[in-house]
Amino acid sequence: MNKELINLNHISKSFDGQMVLDALCLSIHENEFLTLLGPSGCGKTTTLRIIGGFETPDKGQVIFDNQDITTLPPNKRQLNTVFQKYALFTHMSIAENIAFGLRVKNKSNAYIQDKIKYALKLVNLDGYENRKPDSLSGGQQQRIAIARAIVNEPKVLLLDEPLGALDLKLRQDMQYELIRLKNELGITFIYVTHDQEEALTMSDTIVVMNQGYIQQIGTPETIYNEPENAFVADFIGDSNIISSIMVRDKLVEILGVKFDCVDTGFGEGRPVDVVIRPEDVELVKPEESGLNGIVTDIIFKGVHYEMCVMANGFEWIVHSTKMSPVNSTVGIKVDPFNIQIMNKPESEDEEAVKTDE
Amino acid sequence: MNKKMLSLPYLFWSIAFILIPLGMIFFYGFTDKTGAFTLENILAISQAEHMKALWLSILLSLISTIICLALAYPLGLILTSMEVNQNGFIIVLFILPMWMNFLLRTLAWQTLLEKTGVINGILSFLHLPSLNIINTPYAIVLGMVYNFLPFMVLPIYNSLAKIDRNVINAAKDLGAGNLYILKRIILPLSFPGIVSGITMVFVPALTTFVISTLLGGSKILLIGNVIEQEFTQASNWYLGSGLSIVLMVFIIINMVLSAIFDKDGEGGLL
Incomplete structure (x- = not known):
């Protein structure tokens, strides 16, 4: 197993008195494809949002690379998120969308152009630089969202049901694409889904969650063949x-x-x-x-x-x-x-x- | 056939109350008392007093629009960042005055601002210097801002509320700070609302004569007052129509601009 990268330490979170996560502990390793799997309301998205910095846990710590980042805002974290409904910037071209994170960091123009080319190639959308997000299909938009995240060279990519809005065939294609990306980039993927087939296909590790508790952590084979409950x-x-x-x-x-x-x-x-x-x-x-x-x-x-x-x-x-x-x-x-x-x-x-x- | 029948009342309405009056305005605007064609009524705008009224109108409308924008945009930002049940209440607070008659609202300001009015009463009670802005352009701007602010707030709030929270989260996720997000994401995405708000404030402010009559006294003439007087006092419908057409050009320019910037009608009031 690779080095431990993220450690969730007894994370608790409740909304309006409703317990969503209860003392959740989880460690995530470098270059791991980890899937949080569970029915809606099991706390998987909340866990992802806590790692991404969009929610602060009531109790517990988020340790990233041996540093406590529990209260660090999202824009200071070395990880990027791919959102469920893509969340592209509709007023910008594809190239500008992808360049956004790099412009924030004041990278040189030449570097940004290189990165846009590289990222579009990686997601098989060369030549789409000047299109607007609205003119792309759902699958293409999702790939742009992934490209926009990975140009920043994050250590971890968080994906919140990114394939949920796509049709079956496209979803299967994207699953293979994601596995390929993960292998090519060598970064950690944390993936949230309620689709067990998706989880079994792509993951190195599956974390099955229900009602705020982790039910089982294991490889797809273990989870399928030796369920704990x-x-x-x-x-x-x-x-x-x-x-x-x-x-x-x-x-x-x-x-x-x-x-x-x-x-x-x-x-x-x-x-x-x-x-x-x-x-x-x-x-x-x-x-x-x-x-x-x-x-x-x-x-x-x-x-x-x-x-x-x-x-x-x-x-x-x-x-x-x-x-x-x-x-x-x-x-x-x-x-x-x-x-x-x-x-x-x-x-x-x-x-x-x-x-x- | 049935569907076409349904549109008849509206067709009648637009012909009777929009097209015919508009046609009459153009007819009067381009003719003189003998009924002969003339451009005199249009060119009358270049007379010094008319020009002065027009420029003052444009200036005061612009100032009012800018003030409305400066007030409404931060309000919209605050409202959209609040919980849903609370912002409904505040929106109602802003719309509430619109339920009162426009004339009454403006008359109320007259009473408030008068030399011996309510505000000065309170100020003198507190031994503070009195506020003498009634019958000045300041009072007119105040009246315009007060009356037209909701028309700026609503489209801006709507366009801001439409922005997906995840788009802002995505920008944050990509490392952007709040100011950068405001500049590069929120402002461009709410631009249709801003344009719509500007139109909805600027156009009525440019043409108003009630606010300037009630709060500006008889000394300050806006182009709306000039036109109104041509119709009511001078009974010169020809000149009044001519000046109206000139004013219409400014309004159309504004509309065209807003149509260009708000292609999808996203900033619409509803």
Whole structure:
């Protein structure tokens, strides 16, 4: 892991008596692509705004490069933000937009011209110098916003749901573009999103947040494969979260049927939550499994079929490329490695998101 | 067909109350008493007394506009930086006088400013020197600023309120200080509002005759007073119309300028 660059130290923030962040601690490393992921109102944008200097925390410190910058105004910080709705200066040309930060710093004209060229090339918009922001598409405007930020050579780039306003195809293109930029520039990206797919695609580290608390920090693989609680499991992709009992190490009783698993250390006879990803559920012939169910619903999703299987009072979501017709009886089989055991939620913020949301 | 029918009342309105009166003004302006074509009424503006009234009008309107701008812009900045529920109240405070009749408001100033008026009453009670600005250009400027200030405040406030907070945050983020942001971001982005406000103050100030009559006494003649007198006292509709046309040219110049600077109509009052 690279050197630690930003350290959030027990940050608390409330608006109108409403707690948004509660004693949040987080360290961010050099050249890391870190994503703050969570539903709206989880405090991810507030965290970003505190790092950017647009909000001051009620309690706690922001340490940047070993210096306390908690009360430093945004214009004195060595980081730049890309805003959700681009926030370009509509009365200026693209070149003037990009040059803004450099003009503030009184850089020479030749230097500024060089930088504008370089930045436009970097975001694949050469030749757009004299256009006005209004004449550009959403994706192009967002790239200008990124160019405007990176010409200042910030150590950290903060991105607040920058792709939120773009359509799906463009969003995917921009995701690859951002990864490329991060690798080329070698700067730290702090990215805020509520889109789990975006987070999984781009991040080195994902910070899953809910109700002002960090739920889990980890690589995309860890977050997806080994969620620590029901909230994370549910928020990142579809999942079957089943209340179960840990019989002993490596054996869990799910819906009255004993399954082998690989987890240890949860004690004996303790209630736990089990997470099984829909694609990890194998549908077999009824006689091959101890847990049988009836297919109640089937939807074709392109790559796979999404099936609902009612088994022992729980509706399983199953993703499979092989179709089992509605009303057929199937057996449910899960590889021990794909059963993820979690402790029961200790507080409200760790619970799974209600499906009606 | 139906849609066209809906526009009929407005069409009638604009013909009856805008086009026909305007046509009559032009007719009277370019004819003499015998009905023959003449430029005399237009050229009458070059007479010394008319020129003096016109220049005084332009000067006082300009001063009033500048004062209004100087008062309204900082106010707009303060209002936009405040919480929403509070600035609504202050906006109402500024619009409130507009609910009162224009004449009454100006008459009230007359009473306040009179030599033995309310203000001087208070000043003499406090043993302070009295304020003698009634019947001077100062009183006229005061009346203009008081009456037309809301027309400056509203478009400026609107254009300032339209600026996305994130655009200002972005400028801050890029290292700009408050003064730099004001100069390079806020001022240019609110420019349509400024232009609109200037038009909405300058045009009525240039043409007013009520304020100058009530607060300037009979000694100070503005171009509005000259035109009014031609119509009401001298009954010379030809000269009155001619001078009106000249005044219209100034107003049109102002309108054109504001149209150029406010292409999208962003600074509109509403």
